[in-house]
Amino acid sequence: MVVGPAHHYGVNVSDIDRSIEFYRDVLGLEVLREEQELSDHHEDLLGVDGTEGTFAVLGGNGFKFELKSISEPSTKNINAMRRPVDIGDDHFCWEVEDIDATYEELTERGVEFLGPPKSVGTVDSRVAYFYDPDGNVLELVEPGS
Structure with missing residues (x-):
């Protein structure tokens, strides 16, 4: 089996409006899907009870970038704790x-x-x-x- 071409890259953000502004206005990506509420089935998709939040999709040059802002349950920014050499994204x-x-x-x-x-x-x-x-x-x- 060989997987198909890349479809999108997803990133969790703390402030979706600020992130849309950065990816759209600074990096020049196009908003493909305006900010909207996560669907009811995201609890099942993410495997976390009580998941609520919003998402938006931006793109450019044939690639999509999904921004997701989770309001429930509470989240934390793990970037301050990790170095560029640590395991993970x-x-x-x-x-x-x-x-x-x-x-x-x-x-x-x-x-x-x-x-x-x-x-x-x-x-x-x-x-x-x-x-x-x-x-x-x-x-x-x-x-x-």
């Missing part, structure tokens, strides 16, 4: 044509980067990691030739 990556220009533009917009773009010889590319408003790690990559 690590990052999501977008390809860009000019990483230096993108880095400068996003820095001017207030995006916090772990550092400036760096070369990665093992994959002949340049990368830069940055944070979304909740501290989720995201990556930019400029592939080599």
